[in-house]
Amino acid sequence: MAFQDLLNQVGSMGRYQILQMAFLLICNVMVNPHTVLENFTAAIPGHRCWVHILDNDTVSDSDSGTLSQDDLLRISIPLDSNLRPDKCHRFVQPQWHLLHLNGTFSNVTEPDTEPCVDGWVYDQSTFLSTTVTEWDLVCGSQVLGSVAKFVFMIGILVGGFLGGHLSDRFGRKLILTCALLPMAITGTCAALAPTFFIYCLLHFLKGACVPIIYTNSVLLMIEWTSPKFKALVTILIICATNFGNIVMTGLAFAFRNWHHLQLVMSMPIFFFLIPTRWLSESDRWLFVNNKPQKGLQELRRVACKNGVKNSEGALTMEVVRTTMREELEATQTKPSLRDLFRTPNLRKRVFLLCLLRFTTAIPIFGFSIHLQHLKKMRTLHAVLITLAGANYGVIITSIILHSNELLPTVIRATAIGVTVTAGSVGAAVAPVLMTLTMYSASLPWIMYGVTSILAGFVPLLLPETKNKPLPDSIQDVENEWKGSRHSNEEGAVIKVIPF
Structure with missing residues (x-):
């Protein structure tokens, strides 16, 4: 946690952070809407x-x-x-x-x-062409449309899990750049796919890139800011995602041919590759991966951009080694996936975050993909759906913020990948619950509501993180638990002594 002292010296929310955040937010405006793009490119016309x-x-x-x-x-x-x-x-x-x-x-x-x-x-009154009209995915072949969506979800699951591990091993900036290139290529090529099989293959690869770009964008912003700005940063990236959906909806009305819409949403991603060369790697990741010299260079660079004078004299290798002595000593052992479950406090946090992702994904995706079943009482449903959408934004913002603040830098991306996988499993369970309509038309919706209520109790078992520094090592997480327990014991002793 000592990195926060170094970050305060160079500026935790200066011109550098604002410029880097602006680029990453614009990037996600074009990338994240691909998760719901098929609502337009794969629409089923009359x-x-x-x-x-x-x-x-x-x-x-x-x-x-x-x-x-x-x-x-x-x-x-x-x-x-x-x-x-x-x-x-x-x-x-x-x-x-x-x-x-x-x-x-x-x-x-x-x-x-x-x-x-x-x-x-x-019927071409709304869309001139979609993937459905391209390959006649109707009647007996209608199930193939669901296959494309399922393949995309599998890509998100694989990307979330694999991308987290790669980010912790090779760095946030490198993996972000490496994901942007195939995202642009597969999105563009999908618009030109000659067969449905090739389209699904490209769809899978594109789906794998989306969570990698999103996760690393969040990490590059969160790990360069102080605790008091982390909530703002998380809210901004959620707003960028929603704004991207609004932009995509407008483009869908302008480009009614699915080939053109796919190209318009994919080709601009190529241009995002150029500014990535000026991005700075997460300094937290550099230090916890035993790269203090590179980390010191990045700190001085950020200090210069933020207008901090005499940074080279104040920031020396001796200062870095003294301030982050414990973190640098911990870098002698490389963390792995098993480390998430070896220590009690980290294991508890990962389990609860996975449970939270799983239980919130079921109602969120259940409502999102089954709105067509709500035809009666449309005004009431429109009001409830609007409220659900606002609540969804609050939930996602809180989960992302809490997850980043509870997990240590050295294995944060891997842990987030595990929790995203749990969320993907919940998303897969959501449509399965709809089969309960054969017993009762209301039963799936009751299950979605009960799951939401149960999910509300999970955060009560997690610690508060407001205005607390990010943990950098697994030991930071365990020491925080021991320190909290120790302080409680001291408090008890103090109360007993006067008697």
């Missing part, structure tokens, strides 16, 4: 079977007589259970007798209908 008499340009007016489009649709497409034109079947032959039934329809036997063997006709 559709019906292609019918010769309706959609063949060579059919003349004399062939169809003076019949209107509605009449031609009536004799060509059967009705579904809701008395609407069926989306997946057509009559084998035009049913001319239906024109004389005055609104009453006779039962159509199975041999009279057939699947859409000649393809589909799509």
Whole structure:
């Protein structure tokens, strides 16, 4: 925790931090919306079977007589259970007798209908094209649309877990830069994918890059600021994510072709690679990974940008080694994933944070991906959804902030990767609970609500971190627990002595 003393000397929220934060926030404005981009690029438009008499340009007016489009649709497409034109079947032959039934329809036997063997006709009033219209992901192939979303979620899970380990081993700046490049490439190539299989493969790789960029952006901001600014930094990156979603929504109205929208959201990421050369590596990470000389150079660089005079005279290697003696001694042993569960206090924190991520992800994703099931009482649902969205922002901000302040720098990214994995598992459980509708239509929503209530009790078991310095080593976490216990014991003794 001694690094905070060094950071205070060079400025914990100066011009350097503001410029670096501005770049990382703008970067996330374009990156994070990719998690919900398929709400537009993979939208399912209205559709019906292609019918010769309706959609063949060579059919003349004399062939169809003076019949209107509605009449031609009536004799060509059967009705579904809701008395609407069926989306997946057509009559084998035009049913001319239906024109004389005055609104009453006779039962159509199975041999009279057939699947859409000649393809589909799509409504282009909202979107000119989507991945659904590109590869006909409707009717019997509709499940493939869910496969693409599932593959993307698996990519996020893998990226969250693997990216955390790589960040702790090779540094925040390097892994951020290495993730931006494939993110830009896979996003751009996805717009040009010739087959659905290649699209899913690129989608997986893109999904793996998103949590890596997001996590390292947060770490590069959090680990360069003092405790009193950490809440502000976390709120800003959540706001950047939400602002990115607003920007993406506006672009979706302007670019109604999914190829163009995918390109517009992906190609600007290439330009973010240029400013990364001026980013500074997390000094906390440099010191806890036994790179004091590089860390000292970064401190002097930040001091210069923040306008601190005589930084070279005040910041020397002797000062660094004296201030961070315990942290530098701890660097002799390299932490691993097993270290998260070896010591009691860190093990407790990781377990509770995983439980918190898991229990909050279930209702959040449950509501997000099943809004189409709420059709009745739309005004009330709109109000509740708005309140849920605001609450979601508070929850995510608090979890991110608390996680960073509870976990030590030396293994912070790895630990966050583990908690993100737990959240991804919760996100995967959310749609499974919707299968409970076969027993009761309200049961899944009750489960989402109960899970939310249970999640509210988990933070009560975690310690308060307001205005406390970030722990840099695992020993800092354990010493904090022992120090707290020791102070309680001393307090008890003080109360006993007067008697």
